Amino acid sequence: MSGDWRIPLVLLAVCVLAAAVAYGAPHVLSDYFVRIILLIALNSILVLSLSLSNGFTGVFSLGHVGFIGAGAYVSGILSIPVQQKMALLPHLPSFLHWFSLPFLPATVVAGLFTAILAVIVGYPLMRLSGYFVSVATMGFLIIVNVVLINASDFTRGARTFTGVPLETTLPWVFAWLGVTLFVLARLVYSPFGRSMKAVRDDTIAASAVGIGVLRARLIAFVIGAFFSGVGGSLYAHYLGSFSPNTFYFAMMINLIAMLVLGGMESLTGALVGVVCVSILSELLRSVERGFTFAGITVPALFGASQIVLGFVFILIMIFRPKGIMGDRELTFGLAARSARARKRREEQNA
Amino acid sequence: MAGEATTLQVEAATSPLILRTRGLTKAFRGLVALKDHAIELREREIMGVIGPNGSGKSTFFNLITGFSKPNAGQIEFRGRSIIGLRTERIVSLGIARTFQGSRLFPSLTVEDNVLAAAQLRHPVGPLDSVLRTARYRTRVDKAEAIAERLLDLMGLTAQAGRLASQLPYGDQRRLEIARALATEPALLLLDEPAAGLDSNETTALVELIRKIRDLFGVTVVVVEHDMDLIMAVCERIQVLATGEVICVGTPEQVRNDPRVREAYLGHA
């Protein structure tokens, strides 16, 4: 694929811009805005990790938050400083007391842990289709929550898990978002991605052309779970302290809403969904505190933001049922067509 | 024309067996859809399977391709039993099919529909895809070359970039055949390929099926209600009625067989 010569330039420009924002924003913007940028990037990783199974493979999982939670706790347990571990988690198996991992390895281990978990969970569950797999994966989320609450030697149970070093900075999140986008883009737009979409469209036709339905689903599920685990680790190191219910239904609904609104058959759609929902809910949140504009005072209307957000969701689903982006990617005219498609078009024009 | 058919027949009778079923039986909760079925297919022959609605033709295809498991009987493909194998495995051994009423990947383009099948013989795993290895490039190129050739053969090149779901019905049927061929089969099973086609398209389909056999050397089994197509293209025909084989022979023999008339009239 000779491709478009502008693409490397644009990618370079995007990287430079991202680096500038990552390192410059904290000096220029208030903490509030830095936090919003960071959460948008972090949620993008999570929503992208969801899109692989839910959007591209047609396995609508409601369980990914279980992987996020597992990743957060695994990374947290691994990275609490050794001096504090004894005090915070006295009943931890002793080999875990002896060491603590830096941020990067702890994050990678969290991702690998959730990937292995996804193999075990996915092997039976990926045989299911439609809402059966949704309900079953939701069952997995509930099990993870119960395990986190009851494995108190590891997790402090329902009490707050604390002591995780606050290391999730903009550069880290942007770097992981870059890795996630890179890996997913190459997967989705490859023969393997084509198999995933074939499985999504019609499992019977897919097996009739030799595609292993279970294999394709399992791989999508496991790779998604890896990035969910990574995102969970980033979350843990962003919050510092959290509890099992941090990673439960509220987060699941939030992520699913972002995914579905943005368009779950598109990677940039997932990003658009995260950005739109995040910005909209922040705007509405500041409006609902009440404000005065041109002499008119609007009183505080707490809860109004949720109602408006709910209406926006309903409207988008009515007018764009496949999400804002549907299955198209935002490419700004770049790489919109493969080299082959361009050639074909030129031949037709000639 | 008649002479040509006879020579092919003689040739076919001497060429090796590709598929053999014996005692093949399938029941759905008491309803026997296929009973004690037996067939012998030779390399490069074009065989028709006909019968009234519900006589077990699609069931026969579903059993061979592993979509459903027989209650009894044997299926041998090139001398080895394929009973119990998963569909993907059977396809990779060399059996491809189309579906009654067509089953494309609607959200994929025409070209991607064929590529999804062509990549069976030129596989790239997820790791190759992420790393874009040298192997990735060569295999993708090979699959693309196959897809290009098949789309050309089917006259679908101009439609390559359109969504499969946006194609006119006749084109969809040809696309499904192209997709099946992209798996590089030795045995091609076509389930009612002429359904919904007009008479011009049906005539073209007769030529196309012959051309496919000659170009790719495949054995073709055609299940069809359109008797003109069956009589024109098939060298041998098997007739099913309520799950049982009632007659096998040349188009001429089948046309004149009283049991066949009875089966059709009895159900009419």
Ligand SMILES: Nc1ncnc2c1ncn2[C@@H]1O[C@H](COP(=O)(O)OP(=O)(O)OP(=O)(O)O)[C@@H](O)[C@H]1O
């Ligand atoms: N999955 C199934 N469950 C229950 N019954 C089935 C199933 N598949 C087929 N049958 C029944 O088995 C019988 C044979 O069906 P089959 O589809 O093989 O017929 P056919 O010869 O292909 O008919 P047609 O010409 O209408 O396509 C029918 O009575 C049908 O209702």
Ligand SMILES: [Mg+2]
């Ligand atoms: Mg049928």
